[in-house]
Amino acid sequence: MEITPENFDAATGIRVHPDQEFAVEPVMQSLAEAYVHPPGVAWPRLIMDGDRPVGFLMAFLDIDWNGRGDRSLIRSGLWRLNIAAAEQGCGYGRFAVESVAAELRRRGATEMYVTWHEGEHGPEDFYLRLGFRKTGEKSEGETVGVLALD
Template identity: 85%
Template sequence: MKTSGPRLEKVTPSNFEAATGIRVRPGQEFAVSPVMQSLAEAHVHPAGVAWPRLIVDGDRPVGFLMAFLDIDWNGRGDGGPIRSGLWRLNIAAAEQGRGYGRFAVESVAAELRRRGTAEMYVTWHEGENGPADFYLGLGFRKSGETSEGETVGVLALD
C-alpha cells in the first residue's frame, strides 16, 4: 500500500542506490555535497551524530537529508555550544519546487522538537543558485556566525 505524501525512510541496502542517485540541479553542486559523501561522513562519525534519511513520495525517491544531533559545534571539546540541525539537503533536480525541501526541514524540526531541542541550525553557501532565500523564507535567521566559510542560520523551535 502506498502512503500519500512524502515520507522519510532510513537508508538501507535496499534503497542505497536510490539514495546515492539523487542529483541536484546543475549549478547547485557547489552548495551541497553528494549523497555518497554524506553517507560516508555519517559512517565515520560517532553513532547517533548523523541522522541520514531518504525522502520518498509514493515509491519515488525525491531527495535526501541528513541532520546532525547534539554536536560540539566548535569541535574543541571545551564545553562550547552543543547544537543540532540540518547538515545536508539534496532535492533531486526534477523534484525541486514541489515542497519536498520544506517537508525535509519540517521533518528535521519535528525530530529535534521530539528530542527536546530548542533551536535548529543550518549552514549555507551564499551566492547565486545558493539556498539562502529558501532557508530565510522558512524562518531561519542569520546568526551572524560563519562555519567553514558558510553562513550559519538558526530557527527557534518553540
C-alpha cells in the first residue's frame, strides 16, 4: 500500500526487534531517503494484513549501481525491509520480497538485488532461503545478493 498522510503514522510506527536495529534503518529514515532521491527511484510501501500494519518495504528502481553512469550496472531491488517485531515469522517478509519481485518483473527486470549486514540477528539466512545468492560484492560494507526473476 502506498504511504499516504492517512497511514504515515502507522508506517513510521513499524519497529523491528531491538537486536535487529543495526541491520535496517528506521522507516522514517527510509521515507526521508525516498524524498531526496529523484522521483521514481524509491518505491516505499506499507505492508498491511487487513487493517493492521505489519511492515514496511522500499524498493529501488533503475539506479546507477556504481554512480559512474555505466548503463550495464543499472539495477533494481529491495532497499529496505522492516517487519514489526511482533509480526516476524508469519510470512510477511516473504510476501514483501515476492511483492517487490512481481513489481520488478512487471517493469521488465530479470534480476532483483538486495544488500544486508552480516552477523548474528542479521537477515542473511532469510534472503538465502528465498533464493538470493551472494554476488561477492560489497556495497557500503553490506553483502550484495541477487535473485533471478525468470
